[in-house]
Amino acid sequence: MKILKRTNNVLPGFGPTMGYTLLYLSLVVLIPLSALVFKTAGLSWHDFLEAVAAPRVLASYRITFGAALAAAGINAVFGVLVAWVLVRYPFPGKRLVDALVDLPFALPTAVAGITLATVYSANGWAGKYLEPHGIKVAFTPLGIIVAMTFIGLPFVVRTVQPVIEELDAEIEEAAACLGASRWQTFRRVLFPLLTPSVLTGFALAFARGVGEYGSIIFIAGNMPMVSEITPLLIITKLEQYDYQGATAIATVMLVASFTMLLVINLLQRWSRRYAD
Amino acid sequence: MHTKNIETLLVALSLATISALPAFAADSVTLQNVSYDPTRELYQEVNTAFAQQWQKKTGQKVTIRQSHGGSGKQARSVIDGLDADVVTLALAYDIDAIAEKGLIKPGWQKELPHNSSPYTSTIVFLVRKGNPKKIKNWDDLVKPGVSVITPNPKTSGGARWNYLAAWAYALHQKGGNDAKAKEFVTRLFKNVPVLDSGARGSTNTFVQRGLGDVLLAWENEAFLAINELGRDKFEIVTPSESILAEPPVTVVDKVVDKKGTRKAAEEYLKFLYSDEGQKIAAKHYYRPTDPKIPSKLAKVRLYTIDQVFGGWRSAQKTHFVDGGVFDQITGAAGRK
Amino acid sequence: MAAPTTTYTGKNNGNHRITEPAPVRWLLTAIALAFLALFLALPLAAVFSQAFAKGWETYLAALWEPDTLSSVKLTLITAAVAVPLNLVFGVIASWAIAKFTFPGKNLLITLIDLPFSVSPVISGLIYVLIFGRQGWLGPWLDAHDIKIVFAVPGIILATIFVTFPFIARELIPLMEAQGKDEEEAALVLGASGLQTFLRVTLPNIKWGIIYGVILCNARAMGEFGAVSVVSGHIRGSTNTVPLHVEILYNEYNYTAAFAVASLLALLALVTLVVKTVAEWKVQQQLERE
Numbered sequence: 001m002k003i004l005k006r007t008n009n010v011l012p013g014f015g016p017t018m019g020y021t022l023l024y025l026s027l028v029v030l031i032p033l034s035a036l037v038f039k040t041a042g043l044s045w046h047d048f049l050e051a052v053a054a055p056r057v058l059a060s061y062r063i064t065f066g067a068a069l070a071a072a073g074i075n076a077v078f079g080v081l082v083a084w085v086l087v088r089y090p091f092p093g094k095r096l097v098d099a100l101v102d103l104p105f106a107l108p109t110a111v112a113g114i115t116l117a118t119v120y121s122a123n124g125w126a127g128k129y130l131e132p133h134g135i136k137v138a139f140t141p142l143g144i145i146v147a148m149t150f151i152g153l154p155f156v157v158r159t160v161q162p163v164i165e166e167l168d169a170e171i172e173e174a175a176a177c178l179g180a181s182r183w184q185t186f187r188r189v190l191f192p193l194l195t196p197s198v199l200t201g202f203a204l205a206f207a208r209g210v211g212e213y214g215s216i217i218f219i220a221g222n223m224p225m226v227s228e229i230t231p232l233l234i235i236t237k238l239e240q241y242d243y244q245g246a247t248a249i250a251t252v253m254l255v256a257s258f259t260m261l262l263v264i265n266l267l268q269r270w271s272r273r274y275a276d
Numbered sequence: 277m278h279t280k281n282i283e284t285l286l287v288a289l290s291l292a293t294i295s296a297l298p299a300f301a302a303d304s305v306t307l308q309n310v311s312y313d314p315t316r317e318l319y320q321e322v323n324t325a326f327a328q329q330w331q332k333k334t335g336q337k338v339t340i341r342q343s344h345g346g347s348g349k350q351a352r353s354v355i356d357g358l359d360a361d362v363v364t365l366a367l368a369y370d371i372d373a374i375a376e377k378g379l380i381k382p383g384w385q386k387e388l389p390h391n392s393s394p395y396t397s398t399i400v401f402l403v404r405k406g407n408p409k410k411i412k413n414w415d416d417l418v419k420p421g422v423s424v425i426t427p428n429p430k431t432s433g434g435a436r437w438n439y440l441a442a443w444a445y446a447l448h449q450k451g452g453n454d455a456k457a458k459e460f461v462t463r464l465f466k467n468v469p470v471l472d473s474g475a476r477g478s479t480n481t482f483v484q485r486g487l488g489d490v491l492l493a494w495e496n497e498a499f500l501a502i503n504e505l506g507r508d509k510f511e512i513v514t515p516s517e518s519i520l521a522e523p524p525v526t527v528v529d530k531v532v533d534k535k536g537t538r539k540a541a542e543e544y545l546k547f548l549y550s551d552e553g554q555k556i557a558a559k560h561y562y563r564p565t566d567p568k569i570p571s572k573l574a575k576v577r578l579y580t581i582d583q584v585f586g587g588w589r590s591a592q593k594t595h596f597v598d599g600g601v602f603d604q605i606t607g608a609a610g611r612k
Numbered sequence: 613m614a615a616p617t618t619t620y621t622g623k624n625n626g627n628h629r630i631t632e633p634a635p636v637r638w639l640l641t642a643i644a645l646a647f648l649a650l651f652l653a654l655p656l657a658a659v660f661s662q663a664f665a666k667g668w669e670t671y672l673a674a675l676w677e678p679d680t681l682s683s684v685k686l687t688l689i690t691a692a693v694a695v696p697l698n699l700v701f702g703v704i705a706s707w708a709i710a711k712f713t714f715p716g717k718n719l720l721i722t723l724i725d726l727p728f729s730v731s732p733v734i735s736g737l738i739y740v741l742i743f744g745r746q747g748w749l750g751p752w753l754d755a756h757d758i759k760i761v762f763a764v765p766g767i768i769l770a771t772i773f774v775t776f777p778f779i780a781r782e783l784i785p786l787m788e789a790q791g792k793d794e795e796e797a798a799l800v801l802g803a804s805g806l807q808t809f810l811r812v813t814l815p816n817i818k819w820g821i822i823y824g825v826i827l828c829n830a831r832a833m834g835e836f837g838a839v840s841v842v843s844g845h846i847r848g849s850t851n852t853v854p855l856h857v858e859i860l861y862n863e864y865n866y867t868a869a870f871a872v873a874s875l876l877a878l879l880a881l882v883t884l885v886v887k888t889v890a891e892w893k894v895q896q897q898l899e900r901e
Binding site: 014039082154 | 641647648653656657658704712714722727737739747772781786805823827830831853857869873876879
């Protein structure tokens with residue numbers, strides 16, 4: 001801690017950069033989002049509860065948050081693997097594969113949804129082979145997970161990738177010299193170094209999945225209580241010109257996502273300290 | 277760093293937008309028509325025809341810009357600031373919502389003939405070629421093993437017509453009452469595997485994904501789907517009775533008065549009632565309200581919302597609000 | 613944190629002296645590729661196969677259509693405003709956050725993450741609540757004839773919001789991992805603050821910036837939900853490329869819809885070019901040194 005205090009004085013620019021950060025953050029994020037909260041505040045406590053805790057809404061929370069967790073988990077495992085392979089192993093066509101990772105960002109979510117539904121529905125390229133085995137993807141909750149995995153993947157890969165690229169070969173060599181096996185080196189040395197970025201990627205993929213709308217409605221089936229996601233219920237409220245009900249559900253989602261992001265960010269700090 | 281340039285760009289952009297909007301030269305006028313999804317093709321043709329007629333009559337050049345989307349969403353956009361000179365939406369309920377905010381004068385529906393609906397439509401069935409499930413009427417939809425595709429009535433105007441048409445049919449059967457109608461519609465929705473958010477989404481599910489045995493659709497949408505996607509793959513079944521869908525049109529008073537476009541906007545809507553306008557509507561498989569204009573559509577016994585449900589407001593309140601009949605049905609219907 | 617003397621070469625691939633045994637490498641590569649094939653390559657192939665379903669001519673005709681071109685123009689303008697603004701913010705914010713300790717840091721980072729988790733539906737709605745006719749500033753804007761929502765400024769604002777965290781989020785972990793020893797050394801050796809940033813920090817975070825900008829740009833061009841709420845869908849005027857794709861699809865014009873969508877998919881190729889050029893530049897730089 002003493003060191004940190006000292007360095008605070010050495011590096012310049014904290015005041016202006018922090019000032020600008022807070023200003024821009026307020027203008028772009030905080031003030032607009034406060035509109036949401038103010039609109040919701042117009043509701044009485046009773047109406048608020050009625051809007052956000054109806055059985056159908058509760059079911060949608062379970063589906064949305066559950067699927068987002070599953071998708072972020074899948075991405076955390078495979079995303080790290082992809083990032084690792086992309087940085088460390090040579091193989092033909094690697095650059096193309098690397099570029100492919102950004103696809104979910106570039107493809108408009110509606111196109112992604114339509115395309116995924118095309119590929120995974122019973123008459124689609126992948127669905128054709130899955131359906132006979134009893135695996136239904138399109139128009140089931142599984143479809144939601146597939147869509148969320150699709151849109152969340154680049155978050156994990158692209159947060160972990162620069163960190164793997166920055167990893168110093170010397171650490172691994174040192175570990176090897178000290179007699180550690182490759183697996184031990186990974187588990188004891190590399191993994192702790194990667195954990196913060198993996199957690200960040202996980203958190204971002206999760207957060208993105210929770211809010212996603214465009215791609216999911218095409219593949220989810222949208223059946224109430226079964227495959228209806230929370231953002232769809234917000235749209236449903238808006239269709240009834242119920243702006244306050246819509247913002248009430250949105251506020252709940254916002255608070256839930258914020259809390260989870262905060263917890264994961266704290267966890268990440270903690271793991272970084274552990275790695276030090 | 278770059279912020280200065282960007283600020284300049286932003287200012288320039290907003291200025292460009294501002295200057296593009298008001299102050300039209302007298303020799304040209306731009307109208308914004310905010311409409312719902314299935315009318316794209318109709319209004320493309322109407323706009324060209326009207327522009328020609330208007331120029332001949334007044335020497336003025338008129339440009340009509342189109343915006344399409346779900347009816348409710350479009351109404352919200354107008355409420356929240358989209359400057360529509362005219363709205364041509366799927367249901368009166370959505371225009372009422374705009375009127376409630378003071379943008380349209382109350383009593384708008386009496387301004388033009390036929391409840392301000394220049395053309396009407398109804399709900400029909402689209403089935404696969406040869407009608408393998410032998411679907412002829414509404415009661416075939418509730419049979420076990422029949423898979424029905426319809427959008428979600430909570431998010432799609434068209435789907436609300438589907439739902440109400442089924443309800444009205446059940447009500448009109450011998451010994452029909454609200455309880456029986458509810459049971460009928462519950463059984464119907466048990467056969468629905470997917471609820472898309474909009475009418476065109478459902479058509480795509482039915483056509484592209486190959487899901488379902490029958491699609492409940494607007495009559496004009498069903499014909500369009502057949503023309504665009506394959507005469508040899510689908511056919512239309514018209515049930516014995518259905519609902520009379522009256523998509524209304526009106527001028528947005530506040531906008532036209534501000535922009536000074538009232539005259540052109542009113543003429544534009546009147547054009548829809550003219551012989552030429554009616555013919556174009558008939559060509560696009562809408563039912564013209566002028567009986568003189570021939571229509572190639574099958575005769576069906578049609579009921580209005582007012583007759584069966586006492587108007588849109590009450591239908592909306594009973595059936596489609598949160599906790600309404602539709603929610604009870606789907607909550608109970610479950611799946612699998 | 614590890615190794616303060618990290619000099620990034622951009623060529624950290626494959627030439628590690630220590631690596632896994634070959635079978636493990638092959639297995640991991642195979643799993644990674646299979647996963648990507650299932651989730652990314654297959655959908656991508658589907659987009660292109662639909663786009664070219666009716667041949668090259670239809671493909672080009674779909675792109676060379678006035679409404680498509682105007683949507684491309686609008687999308688380019690939007691990204692050209694949103695990305696630089698968020699880049700400046702990202703660099704400045706990550707400096708403040710990664711190089712200093714202060715209370716509430718976690719809270720601040722979480723707030724920066726927030727736009728990721730806000731449903732696109734909502735990110736459009738908030739601007740309607742503020743700038744819409746019934747919104748906070750609605751009457752004032754109306755009186756002064758300024759259009760924000762359902763016009764270009766609204767589309768840009770929504771895009772900035774949605775892409776807000778990308779660059780900052782890329783840079784913060786990277787800068788934290790790098791620590792501040794190098795900057796401190798530079799300062800001790802007499803460099804000014806700005807010199808230190810330009811000569812020491814900037815080269816170190818170059819990769820993060822490149823990734824961040826690519827992602828931010830891709831998302832800015834591809835955003836659908838939020839923009840859809842504030843656009844008004846006026847053909848040839850307030851339709852961005854993603855919105856235009858939806859319209860074409862809803863007109864049963866599948867080939868054209870996927871043709872236009874494939875334009876956005878091609879953005880991934882831009883990534884490829886940018887990264888290759890950047891790596892090549894770094895290589896040159898190293899050779900000169």
